[in-house]
Amino acid sequence: xxxxxxxVTCLVDMMRPRIGFAALRLLEQAGCSVTVPAxxxxxxxPGWNAGHRASAQALAKKLIAEFESCDYVVPPxxxxxxxxxxxxxxxxxxxxxxxxxxxxxxxxSWELTDFLVNVAGVKNLKNLPENPTRLTATYHDSCSGLxxxxxxxxxxxxxxxxxxxxxxxxxxxxxxxxxxxxxxxKYGDISSALxxxxxxxxxxxxxxxVVLGDLGCMLNIEGRLRKRGDLDxxxxxxxxxxxxxxxxP
Amino acid sequence: xxxxxxxxxxxxxAALDNAVLQDNLRRFSSGGLAQLRSNAVQAYGPAAFEELxxxxxxxxxxxxxxxxxxxxxxxxEAVRRGATVLFAETAEQARDLVLDIARRHGLKKAVxxxxxxxxxxxxxxxxDGVGVQPVETxxxxxxxxxxxxxxxxxIAPAVHKSRDQVSDLFQQHHGGARKTAxxxxxxxxxxxxxxxxxxxDLGISGGNFLVAETGSGAIVTNEGNGRMVTTLPxxxxxxxxxxxxxxxxxxxxxxxxxxxxxxxxxxxSNYVSFFTGPAAADTEGPRHMYFILxxxxxxAMLGTDLQDMLRCIRCGACQNHCPVYQTVGGHAYGWVYAxxxxxxxxxxxxxxxxxxxxxxxxxxxxxxxxxxxVKIPLPDLLRNLREKEIDRGLRPWYEVLGIRLxxxxxxxxxxxxxxxKLAMRLLRTMANQRGxxxxxPFGSGWTKAxxxxxxxxxxxxxxxxxxxxxSKRSKGA
Numbered sequence: 001x002x003x004x005x006x007x008v009t010c011l012v013d014m015m016r017p018r019i020g021f022a023a024l025r026l027l028e029q030a031g032c033s034v035t036v037p038a039x040x041x042x043x044x045x046p047g048w049n050a051g052h053r054a055s056a057q058a059l060a061k062k063l064i065a066e067f068e069s070c071d072y073v074v075p076p077x078x079x080x081x082x083x084x085x086x087x088x089x090x091x092x093x094x095x096x097x098x099x100x101x102x103x104x105x106x107x108x109s110w111e112l113t114d115f116l117v118n119v120a121g122v123k124n125l126k127n128l129p130e131n132p133t134r135l136t137a138t139y140h141d142s143c144s145g146l147x148x149x150x151x152x153x154x155x156x157x158x159x160x161x162x163x164x165x166x167x168x169x170x171x172x173x174x175x176x177x178x179x180x181x182x183x184x185x186k187y188g189d190i191s192s193a194l195x196x197x198x199x200x201x202x203x204x205x206x207x208x209x210v211v212l213g214d215l216g217c218m219l220n221i222e223g224r225l226r227k228r229g230d231l232d233x234x235x236x237x238x239x240x241x242x243x244x245x246x247x248x249p
Numbered sequence: 250x251x252x253x254x255x256x257x258x259x260x261x262x263a264a265l266d267n268a269v270l271q272d273n274l275r276r277f278s279s280g281g282l283a284q285l286r287s288n289a290v291q292a293y294g295p296a297a298f299e300e301l302x303x304x305x306x307x308x309x310x311x312x313x314x315x316x317x318x319x320x321x322x323x324x325x326e327a328v329r330r331g332a333t334v335l336f337a338e339t340a341e342q343a344r345d346l347v348l349d350i351a352r353r354h355g356l357k358k359a360v361x362x363x364x365x366x367x368x369x370x371x372x373x374x375x376x377d378g379v380g381v382q383p384v385e386t387x388x389x390x391x392x393x394x395x396x397x398x399x400x401x402x403x404i405a406p407a408v409h410k411s412r413d414q415v416s417d418l419f420q421q422h423h424g425g426a427r428k429t430a431x432x433x434x435x436x437x438x439x440x441x442x443x444x445x446x447x448x449x450d451l452g453i454s455g456g457n458f459l460v461a462e463t464g465s466g467a468i469v470t471n472e473g474n475g476r477m478v479t480t481l482p483x484x485x486x487x488x489x490x491x492x493x494x495x496x497x498x499x500x501x502x503x504x505x506x507x508x509x510x511x512x513x514x515x516x517x518s519n520y521v522s523f524f525t526g527p528a529a530a531d532t533e534g535p536r537h538m539y540f541i542l543x544x545x546x547x548x549a550m551l552g553t554d555l556q557d558m559l560r561c562i563r564c565g566a567c568q569n570h571c572p573v574y575q576t577v578g579g580h581a582y583g584w585v586y587a588x589x590x591x592x593x594x595x596x597x598x599x600x601x602x603x604x605x606x607x608x609x610x611x612x613x614x615x616x617x618x619x620x621x622x623v624k625i626p627l628p629d630l631l632r633n634l635r636e637k638e639i640d641r642g643l644r645p646w647y648e649v650l651g652i653r654l655x656x657x658x659x660x661x662x663x664x665x666x667x668x669x670k671l672a673m674r675l676l677r678t679m680a681n682q683r684g685x686x687x688x689x690p691f692g693s694g695w696t697k698a699x700x701x702x703x704x705x706x707x708x709x710x711x712x713x714x715x716x717x718x719x720s721k722r723s724k725g726a
Contacts, residue, residue, distance in 0.1 A: 013713040015709065017715075041660075041662060046655060047652050055652055055653060059659055143613070143614035147615040147619050178612060179612065185692050185695050187258075187609070188694030188696075188697065188698040189694075190261055190573055192700050192703055193699075194573070197572075226685050226704050227703050
């Protein structure tokens with residue numbers, strides 16, 4: 001049995017806990033033994049991207065210590081997975097003993113859909129609730145997942161396993177939504193303009209829902225969609241759709 | 250060129266408010282060069298193109314690893330073939346060298362093919378000041394010279410202008426009937442430029458590459474203007490950066506294949522011109538040939554975290570793929586180089602303190618680095634510059650405090666749990682009926698942007714960790 005540590009991520013923990021439960025359910029249905037370290041908080045990405053290495057290092061050490069007893073660390077997020085898998089080793093100098101621990105953890109870190117397809121070998125979602133209605137969905141490829149980890153076909157492969165879900169690709173599905181962490185606040189004018197471009201593409205796709213794998217993009221896109229008066233298009237995390245939780249209020 | 254990069258935010262805001270510019274940028278980003286590159290990569294074969302990128306990266310790294318030796322080799326070979334090689338520590342020194350050459354030869358009119366170094370040096374104004382008329386002959390550069398503007402894109406300097414704007418500009422400067430068809434406009438420009446080509450006594454070009462083994466400069470153009478600039482006037486000055494040296498012609502040919510495909514999707518540009526010394530006595534061509542090799546902050550990048558940036562071959566692919574560049578245009582960046590490459594080069598050349606926004610004004614989406622023909626890790630370099638900004642105290646205190654506070658809390662799980670629990674409940678109560686917040690503490694940038702901004706979807710109310718702990722307790726009970 002695969003022993004997986006679920007890293008919920010700080011944004012899911014605070015903003016959309018049900019995504020964490022959906023991820024938990026998906027991992028358990030895939031036959032994993034899942035632990036959720038109780039003291040987990042943040043992976044340190046905000047500090048890393050702001051250029052504050054010390055704060056990123058402190059949080060990386062905390063996360064490594066909490067998760068290194070697991071065979072796998074799986075966050076329902078491309079950018080947090082990218083942080084663990086690509087950037088943790090870069091945080092520490094070559095002669096720092098934490099470098100090796102970071103490397104070991106990096107090798108065990110997988111984005112949720114990548115893990116389900118390429119490690120757990122999920123071939124069906126039979127044990128999960130059926131999607132009662134049809135849902136046309138368009139998929140937004142978030143930047144870190146796509147370009148740091150190669151997450152492209154994995155979520156689509158899994159969505160195809162849900163009979164009710166029909167994928168309708170939008171134009172520029174690989175273009176950044178404009179979130180970029182603190183960029184979204186520091187350069188709000190530009191960030192919001194990028195979000196608008198994304199929302200226009202979502203609207204043009206005619207899909208009922210935009211599905212994605214990162215909370216940052218999710219808040220940015222949903223916030224802009226509602227602001228531009230679109231109260232109907234659903235904004236769903238891929239884990240919610242796969243776990244059959246997309247029908248909840 | 251006087252740098253305005255310190256004003257990035259207000260320049261970006263002005264760009265967002267400029268409806269005509271937004272229209273032009275949309276046209277550029279929706280069709281344009283990114284699609285052409287993608288087609289070219291498909292035609293070449295994506296796997297083979299990856300190998301080509303690896304080879305190009307290797308060539309540039311080899312050149313930079315022994316840059317001093319390759320520059321000396323270039324100088325030796327160029328001098329042996331009759332060229333004069335001059336070195337300038339700064340762009341201003343390079344400008345003075347050009348003025349000096351013009352004075353010594355008594356030159357009056359300079360035709361120019363595209364040179365970004367000439368922009369760094371503010372050469373056109375300086376030439377004007379000493380009575381030498383500078384005429385840009387690249388069509389895009391010609392347009393912005395008429396408009397008295399700076400280039401906004403590394404290979405398409407007038408990409409921020411629409412056809413209509415060019416029609417107006419041409420009518421204003423050329424007189425006659427207002428032309429609207431692109432073929433008519435280019436014909437008109439060609440006729441205007443032809444006079445200048447034939448009457449100029451100085452040709453100024455940039456250099457895409459300098460080939461060490463032959464002492465040659467090489468430029469890549471589509472309009473043929475570069476060839477006229479480098480062959481018709483009696484004096485030719487090539488002004489370029491010291492990092493442009495490549496060891497061999499073979500290296501050049503590899504880089505050429507990746508350069509044009511990355512830039513415009515062409516397998517090869519319409520013209521590839523080499524210049525190797527002045528013309529022989531019994532042939533036509535320039536009697537005097539100068540190379541001015543400019544440092545301008547480049548050597549200071551060698552051996553640092555930013556050395557990778559010196560691999561840049563100025564194709565513009567990072568600009569063509571950058572969502573921020575496509576939204577604010579090149580002028581927002583406030584100096585010669587825009588987009589991702591400019592956000593690294595500008596701080597390196599004019600100082601981080603004069604361009605503190607540039608490394609920050611990026612989402613780190615990495616659309617640039619995955620298309621870079623020489624695999625420059627642009628997001629890593631931007632992040633590196635952000636680190637330098639913090640180290641040098643160039644970030645506002647509240648930003649640094651915010652990061653520190655977050656990190657402090659996140660290292661104390663009990664306190665963090667309590668704080669997030671209370672904060673999420675509080676935010677939940679502030680939401681409207683649709684679960685949206687229209688105000689965020691410290692987040693006015695999110696909610697109050699120029700286009701109306703965004704709501705912040707409110708949190709669910711109870712955190713995952715709370716709910717998970719509760720569910721475990723109830724299972725245990």
